[in-house]
Amino acid sequence: MTSSIALKPNADAQYVLRLADTCLVWSHRLAEWCGHAPVLEEDIALANHALDLLGQARALLTRAGQLEGQGQDRQYSEDQLAYLRDERDFVNVTLAELPNGTNGRGDFAFTVLRNFVLSSWALLMWQHLAPSRDAELAAIAGKAVKEARYHREHAADWVIRLGDGTEESALRMQAALDRLWPYTNELFDSDEVDRAAAASGLGPDGASLREAWLADMQTVLSEARLPLPPKSAYRSEARCGRHSEHMGRLLAEMQVLQRSHPGGRW
Amino acid sequence: MTRETLPSPGQGRDGEGSGSLRPQATGSAGAEWPLWEVFVRSKAGLDHKHCGSLHAPDAKAAIQLAREVYTRRQEGTSIWVVRSDQIVASDPGDKDMYFDPMVDKVYRHPTFYELPESVNHM
Numbered sequence: 001m002t003s004s005i006a007l008k009p010n011a012d013a014q015y016v017l018r019l020a021d022t023c024l025v026w027s028h029r030l031a032e033w034c035g036h037a038p039v040l041e042e043d044i045a046l047a048n049h050a051l052d053l054l055g056q057a058r059a060l061l062t063r064a065g066q067l068e069g070q071g072q073d074r075q076y077s078e079d080q081l082a083y084l085r086d087e088r089d090f091v092n093v094t095l096a097e098l099p100n101g102t103n104g105r106g107d108f109a110f111t112v113l114r115n116f117v118l119s120s121w122a123l124l125m126w127q128h129l130a131p132s133r134d135a136e137l138a139a140i141a142g143k144a145v146k147e148a149r150y151h152r153e154h155a156a157d158w159v160i161r162l163g164d165g166t167e168e169s170a171l172r173m174q175a176a177l178d179r180l181w182p183y184t185n186e187l188f189d190s191d192e193v194d195r196a197a198a199a200s201g202l203g204p205d206g207a208s209l210r211e212a213w214l215a216d217m218q219t220v221l222s223e224a225r226l227p228l229p230p231k232s233a234y235r236s237e238a239r240c241g242r243h244s245e246h247m248g249r250l251l252a253e254m255q256v257l258q259r260s261h262p263g264g265r266w
Numbered sequence: 267m268t269r270e271t272l273p274s275p276g277q278g279r280d281g282e283g284s285g286s287l288r289p290q291a292t293g294s295a296g297a298e299w300p301l302w303e304v305f306v307r308s309k310a311g312l313d314h315k316h317c318g319s320l321h322a323p324d325a326k327a328a329i330q331l332a333r334e335v336y337t338r339r340q341e342g343t344s345i346w347v348v349r350s351d352q353i354v355a356s357d358p359g360d361k362d363m364y365f366d367p368m369v370d371k372v373y374r375h376p377t378f379y380e381l382p383e384s385v386n387h388m
Contacts, residue, residue: 039299041320041331048334154330161323 005076005084011196013068014091015203016137017081018193018239019125020060021092024082025247026118027053028254029100030111038108045154049115052147057082059140066136083258087247094236095183097247109162109169110176116155117180120216121187121209123148128204137203156220163224170225177226182234187213189239302328303353304336305346314346322347 009017030050037043061078069075095114101107126148129141162169190207198205221228238244257264299321305314317336322328328347336342356364368374 039321041322041335044338045331045334048338157327157330161327 003084004086004089005080007068007076007085007089008072009064009068010070011193012134012200012202013064013070014193015197016060016064016067018091018093020057020064020081021090022096022118022239023053023060023122024057025090025092025250026096026114027051027057028250029096029098030115032100033106033111036106046111049151049154052144052151056140056144056147059143060137063134063136063140079258083255087243087251088241090243090247090251091239091241093183093186094238094244095180095186097238097244097250098180098183099246107172107176109172110180112155112158112162113173113176114180115151116159116220117184117187117217119148119151119155121213123152124209124212125204128209131201132203133201152216159220159226160224163221163226173224173226177221178229181229182232183236185232185234186236186239189235191240299323301350302332302347303350304328304332305348306332306336306342307344307346308341309343314344317341319350 007013007017027050030046030053033043033046034050035043037046058078061081065076065078065081095118098110098114100111123145126141126145130138130145132138132141159173163173164170165173188206188210190205194205194207197203198208218228236244238247300323301319302322303319304317306317307314320328320331320335322331325347329345332345332347333342337345
């Protein structure tokens with residue numbers, strides 16, 4: 001087994017890494033649908049979405065590696081960052097790592113709702129990253145914003161179709177919404193990393209996106225006839241390295257090949 | 267493949283539905299999404315070309331799914347979709363009378379003209 005790498009991320013690297021890990025882990029969950037989605041056409045759509053996110057994650061991980069390696073005698077690559085970090089060093093939001101369903105079965109309602117919640121947030125994030133002082137990050141955002149706009153629209157259409165669909169589909173959507181809603185708080189948490197990024201012009205403080213995001217939720221969820229769950233005091237903290245119990249298994253699957261066959265190529 | 271019944275917006279909330287909870291929907295033929303024919307234009311100035319078909323619940327979803335299925339390798343700049351049941355086709359049984367009479371009409375091809383050199387791109 002290849003030993004893990006340990007990071008000493010500065011605030012800039014940590015900020016980019018959070019975004020990178022969210023894209024990577026969300027991509028992994030979507031990829032789990034490949035071959036299992038309810039209809040063939042949507043199967044391909046979910047896989048396309050997963051690949052878009054993976055592309056974003058690759059560019060962001062590369063940039064995070066460069067920022068993290070500044071002033072050090074080594075620089076980690078995207079592959080090293082994805083495959084050789086331990087769970088505590090991943091800093092994605094918890095919502096991205098939650099399983100697609102419960103008891104090992106994929107829940108399409110949960111999947112499309114998460115896609116909507118996260119892609120609405122990601123769209124705002126990319127829009128605010130376009131004028132970043134980091135030219136690399138600004139360029140990544142410029143490309144990703146088009147992808148996110150489509151992801152959000154496709155997911156929103158599903159939310160409306162299933163929320164305002166049959167009695168059964170509405171029940172499943174409401175259950176999924178109630179389950180994921182408490183995890184949305186984390187998207188808008190703000191710590192010294194976010195504040196430093198906002199102050200230096202690297203990117204927005206997550207908290208500043210909440211209002212626009214909530215407005216998007218209200219518009220689409222009301223069209224879907226899904227009542228917004230009450231505000232929750234629950235705080236998940238994966239973006240600080242404290243993950244849900246699902247993250248370990250996700251990483252085991254994602255990392256096993258590189259860990260067992262270091263540097264393996266085919 | 268078996269397709270589950272997936273609902274359309276508004277369905278079942280306006281008194282049409284039976285009100286009973288359906289268990290896991292079973293894909294009966296009648297409840298399947300309709301079939302759509304997909305036409306993609308590869309670049310500006312060219313025709314939309316038929317490239318296949320797919321199932322989708324409505325026109326907007328058909329466009330999105332066509333984008334997913336048929337343009338993910340940069341094949342397109344524009345998409346048309348049309349319900350397959352809206353296409354009127356010639357009867358294969360009429361093939362003899364419709365198309366065979368053209369076999370020996372070579373004079374309908376412009377092969378017997380000599381083009382002046384100045385005419386390009388014919």
